Amino acid sequence: MKRYTLWIGLALLLLALPAQALAHGPSDGGADKGKIDDLFMIIGVMAMFVFVFVEGLILRVIWTRKRGDEEPEQDEGNHILEISWTLISLAIIAVIFVFTYRFMNTEYAAEAQNETGIPDLTVHVEGYMFDWDYEYFRGEGEPTGVKTTTTLTVPTDRLILLEITSRDVQHSFWVSELAGKVDAVPGYTNTMWLNIDKPGTYQGNCAEFCGEAHSEMIIELVAVKPAEFEMWLSQKRAAAGQFVPVGTDLAIQLPTGDAERGARLFNGEEAINENTFGCANCHGTAPSPAGPSLAQIRQHMNAHEGYTAAEYLHESIVLPCAYEAEGFSCKAMQSSQFHEKLNAQGLADIIAYLLANGE
Numbered sequence: 001m002k003r004y005t006l007w008i009g010l011a012l013l014l015l016a017l018p019a020q021a022l023a024h025g026p027s028d029g030g031a032d033k034g035k036i037d038d039l040f041m042i043i044g045v046m047a048m049f050v051f052v053f054v055e056g057l058i059l060r061v062i063w064t065r066k067r068g069d070e071e072p073e074q075d076e077g078n079h080i081l082e083i084s085w086t087l088i089s090l091a092i093i094a095v096i097f098v099f100t101y102r103f104m105n106t107e108y109a110a111e112a113q114n115e116t117g118i119p120d121l122t123v124h125v126e127g128y129m130f131d132w133d134y135e136y137f138r139g140e141g142e143p144t145g146v147k148t149t150t151t152l153t154v155p156t157d158r159l160i161l162l163e164i165t166s167r168d169v170q171h172s173f174w175v176s177e178l179a180g181k182v183d184a185v186p187g188y189t190n191t192m193w194l195n196i197d198k199p200g201t202y203q204g205n206c207a208e209f210c211g212e213a214h215s216e217m218i219i220e221l222v223a224v225k226p227a228e229f230e231m232w233l234s235q236k237r238a239a240a241g242q243f244v245p246v247g248t249d250l251a252i253q254l255p256t257g258d259a260e261r262g263a264r265l266f267n268g269e270e271a272i273n274e275n276t277f278g279c280a281n282c283h284g285t286a287p288s289p290a291g292p293s294l295a296q297i298r299q300h301m302n303a304h305e306g307y308t309a310a311e312y313l314h315e316s317i318v319l320p321c322a323y324e325a326e327g328f329s330c331k332a333m334q335s336s337q338f339h340e341k342l343n344a345q346g347l348a349d350i351i352a353y354l355l356a357n358g359e
Helices: 002-022 033-066 080-108 110-114 226-242 259-266 294-301 309-318 331-336 344-358
Strands: 120-126 133-138 140-147 151-155 160-166 171-174 182-184 189-192 200-206 218-224
Touching: 033 080, 080 200, 120 151, 120 182, 133 151, 140 151, 140 218, 140 226, 160 171, 160 182, 182 189, 189 331, 218 226, 259 344, 294 309, 294 344, 309 344
Parallel strands: 120 160, 151 218
Antiparallel strands: 120 133, 133 140, 160 189, 171 182, 171 200, 200 218
């Protein structure tokens, strides 16, 4: 009875494997979803048959040895069999190559690579430790002046071109419900086309391990109807025209800060000009290689010679590599470019929060 139970369990496991594999493929939302699913199904089915065949041979050998059958006679080999499985393997690889090449070259990225498509919206996507910045352009390159962080807002039923790169190390842009993942490589621009048919919020993440806070590098893509997107874009363009980044001039006079608002900015609960900061991801209560904890920041700001605590914090935020605390890297903070995303009031509020909690 135990023997039959084992075989039934193995059979059920094999039947469950394809369903489990398919659960990790793209789901509804993007126009490319069907094409990716077709390629995924072809490769998945071929892989399933190879897996079942190889595992079947292994189980047969195990079963034969368990029964105590004599070891088969050993000889030099079977040349016909060896040639056959080599040719079959090459054939399988050739089929996968042809299908993948056709898909990648004609359906997935050809329009961007060959410059044959005309997008309705182009978004420059830039990854960095540990977030994403988005810059919006009409058509193929007419600037809108709108930039956002973390959340990418796009219209449905429109051709959207994403130009994806990295500011520091290699990342990977992946929103599994819409399309495949595309690497973000420093000094190089990869492309992705989207045409989303369903409004909604689609979650994604960086799919390339990039450092201590890699798990916090979330992608939120919000797809809205075209009329709603035009209204959103108009509002953001107006706000962008009024936004003045604080810059890197340490001599400017900052306004009076609001510690309560600074706490919300520090924890990523409030945005400035569509930019969120989430400083607590790297500067939380526990020490982290990505950045000093809150307690460690307070130690530095109260003991840094030649600076008041406020001056030290000002410089550390807008020019993070001017002074690098021992045991930490300033690279992630530098990549975030907070001097371009904070205005004077936002910077003053964060400094006020840190000062209020460091006294």
